[in-house]
């Protein structure tokens with residue numbers, strides 16, 4: 112009965128009325144209280160703005176202010192570098208230079224906006240209905256259109272055309288998500304284009320009632336948008352408006368230690384969406400024995416569906432589809448709103464403007480489709496993930512076209528309240544992989560460090576300030592795509608305070624502190640992908656001029672530090688350097704050239720590679736760090752210190768808090784011990800010097 116009711120209404124636009132009747136009818140079948148419970152997952156939360164101070168990472172803010180100076184977030188509390196305890200971390204993130212000439216050499220970003228057709232599209236979509244633009248109607252007189260549904264064929268590689276509808280009128284409900292419109296106006300002009308929207312589906316509107324969420328679920332929507340082949344640094348370089356909006360107005364957290372776990376897009380997305388690597392998942396590679404479609408993978412969107420969510424996934428670049436190029440793709444549509452058929456048609460059409468659908472850019476079209484999705488299901492829980500590659504796949508140069516559109520989209524979603532109960536993830540899969548870039552040190556690191564930002568709604572900040580603190584803390588620690596999956600699982604099993612126990616030994620929920628001793632090994636990141644820096648001994652430290660310069664600078668620093676107690680403490684001189692190390696990437700990463708199989712599973716290293724040579728490329732580091740153990744006289748005090756070398760300014764960054772005395776100083780500094788205890792570990796009392804001299808003479 113219910114099914115017949117739905118079927119009756121599905122393809123008849125005149126039947127909107129009966130849909131409403133169906134809806135009411137179905138509602139009666141569910142308990143009122145159940146409905147109420149689920150309404151509360153919608154966007155009608157009542158909350159007052161941030162009561163808590165908003166935590167903002169000073170380093171993010173500094174980066175974001177380079178191009179967009181204003182800060183609008185109310186009541187911010189800046190988290191300074193000390194908060195993150197960086198020196199305690201086993202995995203240290205490289206500090207990368209946004210102006211690095213090694214990268215800019217290969218980057219010629221477009222200037223200005225993308226130019227699509229000047230005449231506005233006649234057709235647009237408004238919450239699941241077909242609309243004719245008023246502008247076109249005024250200009251051309253009455254318009255009649257034919258509507259040809261674009262439907263998925265038997266698999267991911269074919270489409271079919273649905274029954275042609277003619278004529279269609281303004282405000283007709285869509286009968287498919289995708290369609291071709293061919294229109295003619297009274298004045299003889301014609302219009303032809305393809306469009307995407309969200310078709311009304313009564314069953315999906317009800318899913319959260321039939322499949323209620325587990326009680327421990329937080330109930331937020333998930334909205335993800337990603338770009339292909341863009342590093343974290345290039346995201347900041349080429350999307351400054353979007354980046355500063357995320358940081359300064361949405362308070363998003365950027366995961367600065369987010370490290371790839373394999374080569375290419377599938378290796379970046381599969382761990383997020385399935386918690387596993389391609390090798391751990393059932394064989395799905397084209398041409399391999401026993402290979403089957405990827406339907407069997409444990410997709411996270413299935414879990415969302417089982418918990419009442421409506422789901423959406425799509426990407427452009429269908430010919431290099433993430434799950435269709437090397438893999439066999441899906442037999443059945445994996446999500447409720449699946450964009451692939453649309454792009455199959457779009458990318459097979461001949462066009463002079465390959466970045467546009469008429470007057471609308473293809474990128475904007477994707478954003479519109481997500482907005483449509485949120486409009487169609489205002490109160491239903493939603494999972495949406497769209498991935499864009501057209502601007503950045505072959506070169507990164509066109510990415511600036513996306514900046515204003517993505518910024519405006521986020522502003523719109525925020526203004527409409529859609530972000531009030533949504534976990535927003537703006538991300539990229541990996542940095543650029545062009546062989547030229549891969550040759551430079553910075554290029555290698557950037558490939559391994561994509562952009563991953565997470566923005567939780569204000570209500571979450573308010574209710575769980577401690578979890579936001581954890582997320583902030585983790586933003587400087589080593590994190591991986593596996594952690595994003597684990598964080599989704601945490602949403603399903605959310606308990607306020609109690610610790611969440613990860614389902615896997617290689618991942619953590621980002622809402623809980625990641626141990627500061629996490630290493631690539633414990634996070635299942637193979638060493639040639641690992642961007643963590645580690646202390647590496649400098650073998651020729653006794654002859655390297657730089658090390659001598661640094662040690663002298665350290666001694667000068669110690670002496671100037673003692674200037675207040677000049678009369679009591681002896682002038683120090685360098686006696687010997689005992690050990691020197693530099694913070695550097697691991698050798699496997701330096702030697703890695705590219706994967707040598709087409710599945711990206713077998714790493715290829717440069718056989719001639721000679722580490723000394725590879726290390727030369729490190730000169731492009733902004734502030735390489737050195738750690739020295741040295742001894743001074745008189746008094747033979749031994750110190751360990753970490754020093755930054757500013758290569759451009761030719762200066763050293765030496766700070767007391769990075770200095771420690773490593774042998775006993777006993778009574779050496781007794782002359783000032785009471786008066787100025789802060790000098791005890793450095794001062795050698797002058798009076799002992801004269802004594803010693805007398806003895807030794």
Ligand SMILES: *[C@@H]1O[C@H](CO)[C@@H](O)[C@H](O)[C@H]1NC(C)=O
Nearest residue numbers: 193194195196197199584627
């Ligand atoms: C920083 O490290 C110190 C020493 O290990 C520890 O006591 C402190 O709690 C840490 N702070 C944070 C925020 O983790």
Ligand SMILES: *[C@@H]1O[C@H](CO)[C@@H](O)[C@H](O)[C@H]1NC(C)=O
Nearest residue numbers: 238239311485486487488489
């Ligand atoms: C869009 O249409 C759906 C289905 O008719 C309706 O439930 C929803 O409230 C509409 N959304 C907006 C924003 O009007």
Ligand SMILES: *[C@@H]1O[C@H](CO)[C@@H](O)[C@H](O)[C@H]1NC(C)=O
Nearest residue numbers: 201626627628629630632633
């Ligand atoms: C990190 O420290 C914890 C507790 O001290 C220890 O159990 C764990 O093995 C360490 N992990 C690594 C990767 O060193």
Ligand SMILES: *[C@@H]1O[C@H](CO)[C@@H](O)[C@H](O)[C@H]1NC(C)=O
Nearest residue numbers: 615616617631632633634635
């Ligand atoms: C994690 O568990 C797997 C088996 O489930 C095991 O093979 C692996 O060694 C474990 N890794 C770590 C770092 O404990």
Ligand SMILES: *[C@@H]1O[C@H](CO)[C@@H](O)[C@H](O)[C@H]1NC(C)=O
Nearest residue numbers: 719720721722723724725727
């Ligand atoms: C590595 O390269 C350096 C500089 O070209 C050279 O002096 C050194 O002998 C080479 N070492 C090896 C092991 O090939």
